[in-house]
Amino acid sequence: MPLLAKMASSLAQELLKRNNVYVENGHEPIPLLSEIGFTPKKMIFSCIDLRVKPEELLGLTDADEALVVRTASGTPARNLNDIVALDNLTTLTELIVIKHTDCGALHMTDEQIREHVRTHNPDIDDQVLNEVVVGTTHDIVERTRKDVELIRNSPIIRKELRETTSGLLIDITTGKLTKIV
Numbered sequence: 001m002p003l004l005a006k007m008a009s010s011l012a013q014e015l016l017k018r019n020n021v022y023v024e025n026g027h028e029p030i031p032l033l034s035e036i037g038f039t040p041k042k043m044i045f046s047c048i049d050l051r052v053k054p055e056e057l058l059g060l061t062d063a064d065e066a067l068v069v070r071t072a073s074g075t076p077a078r079n080l081n082d083i084v085a086l087d088n089l090t091t092l093t094e095l096i097v098i099k100h101t102d103c104g105a106l107h108m109t110d111e112q113i114r115e116h117v118r119t120h121n122p123d124i125d126d127q128v129l130n131e132v133v134v135g136t137t138h139d140i141v142e143r144t145r146k147d148v149e150l151i152r153n154s155p156i157i158r159k160e161l162r163e164t165t166s167g168l169l170i171d172i173t174t175g176k177l178t179k180i181v
């Protein structure tokens, strides 16, 4: 019974139901990559924070050919391989890192996150634990610069692409976007 209750309340179950309705209403097949190629030419990294919706705040449309990748704090640190993979599929023309004020990354430290991991996995190997690096910060402007540098200094990313990278910051109080680097 508890299992049934849990399943009934899960969003995953709800999504299965909604998708049934969607398919019954008629789904237009999505073109295959072999037919259209891979279209996005620009890649934007933005925070996973639900309050900050880049499409809404920045008026992004499909015509901008930008793929928005959302990561904790909007860091590209764990996605450098994705950049290379996409650049291989479609020649990327621009990389953008977008951060925001009052980011969760300002409200915790990597040490706290590692402590959380250790609490729930007491037998964890120290070396594995030390590899948990999220990129928390006390200074979001400095963090924006560092994340741009990370891409610009990456030896696996095409040099011309590295040089297109910019770092922007959204003030969530005013909604204003500022160029940091």
Ligand SMILES: [Zn+2]
Pocket (backbone or CB within 6 Å): 047, 048, 049, 072, 073, 074, 100, 102, 103, 104, 105
């Ligand atoms: Zn954030």
